[in-house]
Amino acid sequence: KAGVTQTPRYLIKTRGQQVTLSCSPISGHRSVSWYQQTPGQGLQFLFEYFSETQRNKGNFPGRFSGRQFSNSRSEMNVSTLELGDSALYLCASSLDRAHVNTEAFFGQGTRLTVV
Amino acid sequence: AQTVTQSQPEMSVQEAETVTLSCTYDTSESDYYLFWYKQPPSRQMILVIRQEAYKQQNATENRFSVNFQKAAKSFSLKISDSQLGDAAMYFCAYRAQGGSEKLVFGKGTKLTVNP
Numbered sequence: 001k002a003g004v005t006q007t008p009r010y011l012i013k014t015r016g017q018q019v020t021l022s023c024s025p026i027s028g029h030r031s032v033s034w035y036q037q038t039p040g041q042g043l044q045f046l047f048e049y050f051s052e053t054q055r056n057k058g059n060f061p062g063r064f065s066g067r068q069f070s071n072s073r074s075e076m077n078v079s080t081l082e083l084g085d086s087a088l089y090l091c092a093s094s095l096d097r098a099h100v101n102t103e104a105f106f107g108q109g110t111r112l113t114v115v
Numbered sequence: 116a117q118t119v120t121q122s123q124p125e126m127s128v129q130e131a132e133t134v135t136l137s138c139t140y141d142t143s144e145s146d147y148y149l150f151w152y153k154q155p156p157s158r159q160m161i162l163v164i165r166q167e168a169y170k171q172q173n174a175t176e177n178r179f180s181v182n183f184q185k186a187a188k189s190f191s192l193k194i195s196d197s198q199l200g201d202a203a204m205y206f207c208a209y210r211a212q213g214g215s216e217k218l219v220f221g222k223g224t225k226l227t228v229n230p
Contacts, residue, residue, distance in 0.1 A: 031216045033216055033217060033218070035218075035220075042220060042221070042222045042223060043206065043218075043220035043223075045217050045218065045219070048215060048216055048217055050216075055214075055215055056215045056217050058217075088158060090158075090160065092160070092216070092218075094216045102216065103162055103165070104162070104216060104218060105162075106152075106159060106160035106161075107159075108157065108158055108159050109158050109159075
């Protein structure tokens with residue numbers, strides 16, 4: 001069974017640009033969560049999607065947004081990029097809430113560098 | 116809000132020896148889940164072990180075991196017979212029961228295994 005796939009693996013963008021990252025969850029998984037990982041702040045929760053609806057949101061500015069499609073694939077978008085947005089962005093997928101002790105499976109991440 | 120604290124930024128262990136990584140957390144909930152994730156240089160987050168708060172018995176997975184002290188809100192990871200492949204960042208994580216797959220992570224402990 002294929003794991004969580006994140007594309008692209010690496011990205012370099014200029015300040016002020018916008019970027020879209022993609023995450024394809026494990027087949028059958030309906031929940032997708034996004035995390036930002038930086039050396040200073042560690043792993044911080046961005047948002048979670050379940051059945052195309054945002055179920056939970058972290059404490060990030062409105063420049064960070066996301067969506068989920070009917071096939072559970074998810075995208076996150078960051079507009080007006082700042083240097084501080086440079087980070088590893090991780091996506092995790094899980095079975096739906098009925099499976100109460102679900103395990104989150106992570107992708108290998110997208111390394112975003114803003115210059 | 117729930118918080119997770121890992122007080123050891125770095126730890127080292129000799130191959131074949133035992134090491135314990137510490138984690139404390141803060142929550143007002145009575146039911147929740149706790150996890151230890153491993154992140155090797157490849158960046159892929161891998162679940163090492165998990166514990167349901169309602170279970171008194173400590174979880175064990177081969178060479179990995181936990182010491183879960185619910186009243187003290189402590190969740191340490193013991194690695195026995197350490198192997199070179201155990202070298203990685205280890206993250207302790209908390210997840211509330213029901214409604215969301217959001218994980219709250221500690222800052223991580225970098226484990227070095229010396230041959």
